[in-house]
Amino acid sequence: MEEVENSLGKLRQCFRSGRTRSVAWRKNQIRAVLKLIHDKEDAIFEALQQDLGKHPVETFRDEIGVVKKSANYALSNVKKWMAPKKQPVPLLFFPSKGEVLPEPYGVVLIFGSWNFPISVALDPLIGAISAGNAVVIKPSEQAPACASFLANILPLYLDDSAIKVILGGANESEQLLQHKWDKIFFTGSPRVASQVMTAAAKHLTPVTLELGGKCPAILDSLSSPSDMKVAVKRIVGGKWGACNGQACIGIDYVLVEDKFKSTLIEILQKYIKRFYGENPRKSGSISRIINKNHFERLQNLLKDPFVADSIVHGGSLDEEALYIEPTILLNPPLNADIMNEEIFGPLLPIITVDNIRESVDFINSRPKPLAIYAFTKDETFKRQILAETSSGSVTFNDALVQFLCDTLPFGGVGQSGIGRYHGKYTFDTFSHEKTVMQRAFFPELEPRYPPWNDFKLKFIRLAYDFDYLGILLLMLNLKR
Incomplete structure (x- = not known):
């Protein structure tokens, strides 16, 4: 618990410093993931052979290739994804402008899986760092060689002040869930997912649950x-x-x-x-x-x-x-x-x-x-x-x-999961879309304020029903 507390404190301090928000930091971390899987390909082959007996071809197809593809895609698009997006504003609010600004949640927790222990840890990680978050990865203890690989190798390539790997089994997972996170991403069984969701509910933490079902x-x-x-x-x-x-x-x-x-x-x-x-x-x-x-x-x-x-x-x-x-x-x-x-x-x-x-x-x-x-x-x-x-x-x-x-997008519905990811959808999963509206101080529409009268009711009714027509009628009445 003390180790987790210390790690969380350092991660929150790093996130509050603004370190993870720049496009340069995000791109550097994605490039580091690409370098990692390139340099350590043989080590990944060996870890998957130890844990699951996977052939190197299957490992490359389902693990290394997936991470490489996702990282390259994010690297090409992250600057565009993080840019504010202008949104149209009804004439009723003239003069004004609106936009949606993606912002990182903060410190997020990613639970990996044992069946695809490299890709299901690093693929969500790419989205989380693309969105500007600090991250803790909890690999599955059921794939110990891959968990050890992630714990030992990630700090050599990625920013250890913002991205950490915590090892352990069920007890360590329970301890992690006792803390407040800004987002939890879980891949696993519906049984364990219900425990994750119960723990997250205590802190009103949003969750993405990638589960399964009888396909x-x-x-x-x-x-x-x-x-x-x-x-x-x-x-x-x-x-x-x-x-x-x-x-x-x-x-x-x-x-x-x-x-x-x-x-x-x-x-x-x-x-x-x-x-x-x-x-x-x-x-x-x-x-x-x-x-x-x-x-x-x-x-x-x-x-x-x-x-x-x-x-x-x-x-x-x-x-x-x-x-x-x-x-x-x-x-x-x-x-x-x-x-x-x-x-x-x-x-x-x-x-x-x-x-x-x-x-x-x-x-x-x-x-x-x-x-x-x-x-x-x-x-x-x-x-x-x-x-x-x-x-x-x-x-x-x-x-x-x-x-x-x-x-x-990839994700489930009902018992097969909550939320979605892959590509930009992973970026969205780890981002809060903040609404930004800017208005001028003139003109000031008095019908929005008391005291109320029949004219103000007619104005508000027209404004909601017809927008443009309501404004025109208002202007005519004001001229009179």
């Missing part, structure tokens, strides 16, 4: 076998290709018409074999389960005998190696845990419906997901999905790619 993929009948193969290939990538299913935006289950189930399973098996070979465990291209607790959680999902009976591919487990084979299940019981909890692992249920449009009702019967993936060429069906479902995002004919697009 469905809808597979419609497609016009050609080649389209179907591409769709299923992207489903495999969206399930097992990102941290072996341990991703909040990963595909949780697939909805397909009953008549296409055999075709779907056959093509899924084909691409699993093509991507990961006969023995995925030895492929070197698939991440392991993060730790024993998560392994046991996934193992328990399969212990239900009715769930086990639904396995049509895979199902082998190796607790010592923290390995679970890519596993496909066909119509597991809808009341089983596997269909009511976010899976966050390499298990893929397939749920069949008689008509693919029934998938809309199925999705709506469950909490709002972070993402919906729909593989279809039917424009009417697309419009139905957009109009009749609610989710953080909808992606047609692909999976996970929306996460990489800096010009689109």
Whole structure:
């Protein structure tokens, strides 16, 4: 507690000094992030290999590349983002002018995640420093090599008076939450998010919560076998290709018409074999389960005998190696845990419906997901999905790619999250938009002041209803 108190005091002192507000400071810190990931690429590869068994290609795609892209985008745009934005002011207020001025919140707290421990720490950091904040990063203790990397390396590159890393587990997180922050950014589970939000409420601290949920993929009948193969290939990538299913935006289950189930399973098996070979465990291209607790959680999902009976591919487990084979299940019981909890692992249920449009009702019967993936060429069906479902995002004919697009916001709705980030949206998340209005001392509109009379009521009524007309009538009355 004393260490946190001292760090917070120094950060607040730094922020109050105005050090973090200049465009030069912001750009220098973003450049430092770029230099860090360039210089320490091999160290990042090694840390992700230790924590999750990630292949360097996957690490670059999902961690280093994401940070590099975000930093370059912010570096090119931060001066424009932080500039005041002029806003039109109604003629009723003439002469006057209005603008919106983005200002940093102050000292902000970022909780990282264990599944993408580098990018989900540094990507929000880029937005926070672009907005001019002082920052504390709390990496996930479940990815200890990456947490240690951030704690040891960030102070060598970034301004240690304004940006700090605090290590620890649940106890340290609870201690951090006892303090007053100007903004909290959390990535993780809804269960922990509720604790973060409860703690933040004591200080009326705004929060951004990036959570998860059971993200469905809808597979419609497609016009050609080649389209179907591409769709299923992207489903495999969206399930097992990102941290072996341990991703909040990963595909949780697939909805397909009953008549296409055999075709779907056959093509899924084909691409699993093509991507990961006969023995995925030895492929070197698939991440392991993060730790024993998560392994046991996934193992328990399969212990239900009715769930086990639904396995049509895979199902082998190796607790010592923290390995679970890519596993496909066909119509597991809808009341089983596997269909009511976010899976966050390499298990893929397939749920069949008689008509693919029934998938809309199925999705709506469950909490709002972070993402919906729909593989279809039917424009009417697309419009139905957009109009009749609610989710953080909808992606047609692909999976996970929306996460990489800096010009689109990323975030959830309902149980899948609060707030959004990526690109300018991260800058906005860590900024308060301050309204600024400037007026002259003349003319002075007397009808705004007592004593009240019928003329002043007519003037105010016209001013609200017609604005320009009200002012003209006022001028005519004043002339009389």
